[in-house]
Amino acid sequence: MTRALAVCLAAAALGSACGPGAECGFEPQCAGLTAYYACAKTEVARIECPAQQFCSMDAAKQLPACVGGYTVSGTATYAKRAQTTAGLAAPVQTPIPDVSLAVVDDVGNVMGTGFTDAEGHFTLAYQPLSGVTVHVMIFASADPTTGVPLTVNARSGIFGYGAPPFVSEPTHAQDIAVTEDEACEPFNVYATAFKSFKYLKTLTSVSLTPLTYLIYPGYAPSCGSCYYSDTNTIHLEFTADNSDGFDDAVIDHEFGHYVQNRVSMSDSAGGSHNGSPASPLLAWGEGYATYYSSSARHNELYIDTFADPGSPNGYASYVFSLRSNLYPAVRTLPMTQNLSEWLIAEILWTLEDTATPGLSKPPTATMDILGKVVRQGHVDRGVTGFDLVDFLDEWFIQRGLDDCAAFRTLLATKRFPYDFQAPGAACP
Amino acid sequence: MRSWLPLVALALALAGCAKTGAPRAEPIGKPQIPAELLEHRAKAPPLAPHPTRLVRLPGGAVVEELRP
Numbered sequence: 066m067t068r069a070l071a072v073c074l075a076a077a078a079l080g081s082a083c084g085p086g087a088e089c090g091f092e093p094q095c096a097g098l099t100a101y102y103a104c105a106k107t108e109v110a111r112i113e114c115p116a117q118q119f120c121s122m123d124a125a126k127q128l129p130a131c132v133g134g135y136t137v138s139g140t141a142t143y144a145k146r147a148q149t150t151a152g153l154a155a156p157v158q159t160p161i162p163d164v165s166l167a168v169v170d171d172v173g174n175v176m177g178t179g180f181t182d183a184e185g186h187f188t189l190a191y192q193p194l195s196g197v198t199v200h201v202m203i204f205a206s207a208d209p210t211t212g213v214p215l216t217v218n219a220r221s222g223i224f225g226y227g228a229p230p231f232v233s234e235p236t237h238a239q240d241i242a243v244t245e246d247e248a249c250e251p252f253n254v255y256a257t258a259f260k261s262f263k264y265l266k267t268l269t270s271v272s273l274t275p276l277t278y279l280i281y282p283g284y285a286p287s288c289g290s291c292y293y294s295d296t297n298t299i300h301l302e303f304t305a306d307n308s309d310g311f312d313d314a315v316i317d318h319e320f321g322h323y324v325q326n327r328v329s330m331s332d333s334a335g336g337s338h339n340g341s342p343a344s345p346l347l348a349w350g351e352g353y354a355t356y357y358s359s360s361a362r363h364n365e366l367y368i369d370t371f372a373d374p375g376s377p378n379g380y381a382s383y384v385f386s387l388r389s390n391l392y393p394a395v396r397t398l399p400m401t402q403n404l405s406e407w408l409i410a411e412i413l414w415t416l417e418d419t420a421t422p423g424l425s426k427p428p429t430a431t432m433d434i435l436g437k438v439v440r441q442g443h444v445d446r447g448v449t450g451f452d453l454v455d456f457l458d459e460w461f462i463q464r465g466l467d468d469c470a471a472f473r474t475l476l477a478t479k480r481f482p483y484d485f486q487a488p489g490a491a492c493p
Numbered sequence: 494m495r496s497w498l499p500l501v502a503l504a505l506a507l508a509g510c511a512k513t514g515a516p517r518a519e520p521i522g523k524p525q526i527p528a529e530l531l532e533h534r535a536k537a538p539p540l541a542p543h544p545t546r547l548v549r550l551p552g553g554a555v556v557e558e559l560r561p
Contacts, residue, residue: 173548202548202558224556283540318524319521336522371534
């Protein structure tokens with residue numbers, strides 16, 4: 066029996082016989098995860114190996130076969146530095162949830178892929194080649210089975226980090242501990258945004274389009290840190306003087322703009338802003354984003370840290386509490402007056418703040434109103450475009466008049482001259 | 494020549510003045526840190542360059558891998 070015929074018969078036994086009229090005669094081989102049984106110049110039978118299995122040549126039979134892989138297992142963590150009112154706290158190793166992993170050899174061939182679980186644990190199968198130097202690469206793209214469409218990119222691709230190498234063996238144990246700031250900050254962006262996505266999914270069922278953060282050492286976007294709605298991309302500064310990679314409040318502020326874009330809309334023209342009274346459209350857009358940041362983090366403080374070599378831990382903080390009342394409106398001006406973005410953030414935060422008598426609404430209430438403002442039939446009051454007046458009007462239209470008294474108290478504190486005349490839902 | 498503008502205006506009015514979400518002129522950034530907080534701090538040393546390489550995944554995506 067010729068070897069080519071033997072190959073053909075073996076392939077037939079595996080369910081990969083050559084089709085009618087095809088002839089055997091080519092070398093069977095592995096190519097990645099695929100076993101090829103060549104039959105004729107115009108036909109090639111092939112078998113895709115199932116998950117967690119890999120193509121390997123059986124030396125005795127000289128045939129490709131799908132076999133179980135080697136495995137490497139451990140826990141993936143990064144050194145998180147939490148924001149404080151005086152810079153950044155000391156680093157704490159923190160799990161990286163539902164993130165992508167690959168086993169890579171010396172020259173960059175990918176030998177297996179997988180994901181961590183919600184606690185950062187992983188077991189990764191890879192091609193069973195003994196004695197090869199490999200390492201685990203962790204890269205900031207979420208496991209698609211979580212429903213979180215999140216990726217953190219560097220300059221030329223998804224942000225990745227290579228763990229120390231080891232020699233391949235059937236089972237290997239190795240934790241991945243990312244400790245260098247230049248890698249920890251992008252993974253903090255990933256972990257923070259991942260948590261925000263999970264929070265958002267508890268508030269709304271709208272479909273979520275992919276969101277990409279862009280951050281890498283030395284990156285200085287012309288806008289500072291900002292969100293581009295046309296590409297659903299958030300750019301974060303990472304320079305020696307200022308990095309937002311550990312600034313969870315900023316990461317979530319920009320995420321708040323993505324939420325607006327997906328669930329509702331913003332008529333803000335964008336551009337720079339500093340809390341001073343500005344167009345009601347800009348104030349609404351920025352104030353909502355800051356509120357969302359606090360809601361997602363369950364923390365009333367907006368903090369933005371910056372490098373300050375003179376400070377004890379090398380960082381200082383810009384802090385604003387949404388429980389303050391520092392930027393009230395002017396009671397004697399119309400409700401179309403310019404407003405501070407902080408005023409908007411304070412009002413929205415107060416709605417769900419359990420410390421507020423008479424309100425303490427669930428965050429789903431605000432999210433629901435946000436989506437309703439864009440309905441057909443909404444009457445645009447206030448300035449033209451989505452502003453605080455539209456939100457307040459829709460609150461009473463959708464939720465009735467039970468909250469009139471509480472809102473009168475709240476808006477009196479904030480000195481905002483709302484007229485409580487929502488179309489069809491005027492407060493008594 | 495007959496103008497279509499009145500018809501367009503009528504259509505918009507009948508649509509109930511629905512919000513439109515006009516395109517933004519600029520990207521949306523974070524609140525600026527007040528200048529007085531920044532002006533007295535010392536200059537931080539520049540970030541050191543970090544070696545990276547590109548790894549192509551089976552699906553075609555590219556990872557920029559930072560090597561420790």
